[in-house]
Amino acid sequence: MTSNKGPATRVAVLDDYQAVAERMADWHSSEHPLDPVFFSDHLTDEEALVERLIDFDIVVVMRERTPLRAEVIKRLPRLRLIVTTGMRNAAVDAGAGVLVCGTESLGTPTVELTWALILALQRNLRIEEESLRNGRWQSGSIGSGLAGSTLGVLGLGRIGTKVAAVGLAFGMDVIAWSQHLTPQLARDRGVEWVSETDLFQRSDVLSIHLQLSPRTAGLVTERHLQAMKPTAIIVNTSRAGIVDQDALAVALGSRRIGGAGIDVFDTEPIAATNPLLTAPSTLLTPHLGYVTRQNYELFFQGAVESINAFLDGEPIRVVSRG
CATH class of the missing domain: 3.40.50.720 (NAD(P)-binding Rossmann-like Domain)
Incomplete structure (x- = not known):
């Protein structure tokens, strides 16, 4: 030196x-x-x-x-x-x-936070924790189990592959799609390749794991959200720009989808006017994926x-x- x-x-x-x-x-x-x-x-x-x-x-x-x-x-x-x-x-x-x-x-911290959001949403932990602190034992919310449900992974790279592996360990049916994902690569990673349309229609939990680029910006549109089950949740620990943020807020506000776990926002720190702050059935974290x-x-x-x-x-x- x-x-x-x-x-x-x-x-x-x-x-x-x-x-x-x-x-x-x-x-x-x-x-x-x-x-x-x-x-x-x-x-x-x-x-x-x-x-x-x-x-x-x-x-x-x-x-x-x-x-x-x-x-x-x-x-x-x-x-x-x-x-x-x-x-x-x-x-x-x-x-x-x-x-x-x-x-x-x-990459593992983001995988862990992804599953923290999924589990908290599926078991209504935010609602139940607040209810408990306010003196009520079991508020009446009923959670959903993961075994036998379908995990959709949008992007099967380094992080998406690990998220998929946890889904398999929970006994979920795991499906995946992205613009460059091939059926063979999906099989090699133990999951089922599906079409873009099937990914959104079949997922009970949809987790996003893509890099933000001109190719992926705005990839998830109002059309995709409309195609999802009304009970489905969407989790984004990747980048906000992959999802049409206005369409997501509308889908949540109208209860067109079941909920969302969001760790990334179009402006960070989040703007006080961001409609996701008041949207129902959401769990929001301040970009903690890597923290x-x-x-x-x-x-x-x-x-x-x-x-x-x-x-x-x-x-x-x-x-x-x-």
């Missing part, structure tokens, strides 16, 4: 909502002196963002909480490196002339590793060279 005893490299760590980034890694573990500053608030105004970052050499961004558009990046003359947690970040303009590196990440101690340690320790490797002149986990 090359020794560097010059001025400290200034590092901005953005959107540290829970004020945990500093203790999740040793930010002074190398011969490169770092001057990290941790910001727990969230800026939406780009002028304020530029003003905040103007004197920093490196920016660490948590997932896609703060967009770094090319127009912003080009106004930061000192910026030499962006580190994103994970290896994908659609909110960072990778072609803006600044090196972007990433970290490793775990575990183990993942945070992996994110921030990985960020320090990426910074030190960059300062050594040997960048690792390169997402884009700008």
Whole structure:
């Protein structure tokens, strides 16, 4: 490792909502002196963002909480490196002339939260817990069991495959579809490939596990929601933009579907006017899919590793060279 005893490299760590980034890694573990500053608030105004970052050499961004558009990046003359947690970040303009590196990440926390939402919705845990605290024993709600019901998985990648495996363990019939999923690949993963139409019509629980891209944006439309069973629930721990949010709010408000577990929103933090906040039969969480101690340690320790490797002149986990 090359020794560097010059001025400290200034590092901005953005959107540290829970004020945990500093203790999740040793930010002074190398011969490169770092001057990290941790910001727990969230800026939406780009002028304020530029003003905040103007004197920093490196920016660490948590997932896609703060967009770094090319127009912003080009106004930061000192910026030499962006580190994103994970290896994908659609909110960072990778072609803006600044090196972007990433970290490793775990998919299992999102799988676990997906099933927490499914189980809580199926057994009415929110209603029953509130009822119990208000002095009523068994409120009258009747939950639905999972064994023998149908789990539909939209997207059978790394996370979707693990969600499907849990469904099989619960004794569910598991079906799957996505634009590039083949019947053979579905069989290899122990599930039944079905058509797009069948996925929505047959699912008692529909769980979304796609990456947001131009191909998947707005993929789930009013037509798909109308095709679902009135008792079916939809769970989204992926990205809000995959689902038509207005159509989802209408389907819930009219009780066209049975409920929804939602961890991702079109604006984050969620806007106070978002109709999902008042929609019936919903369980909403503030984008907690990846939020575990183990993942945070992996994110921030990985960020320090990426910074030190960059300062050594040997960048690792390169997402884009700008």
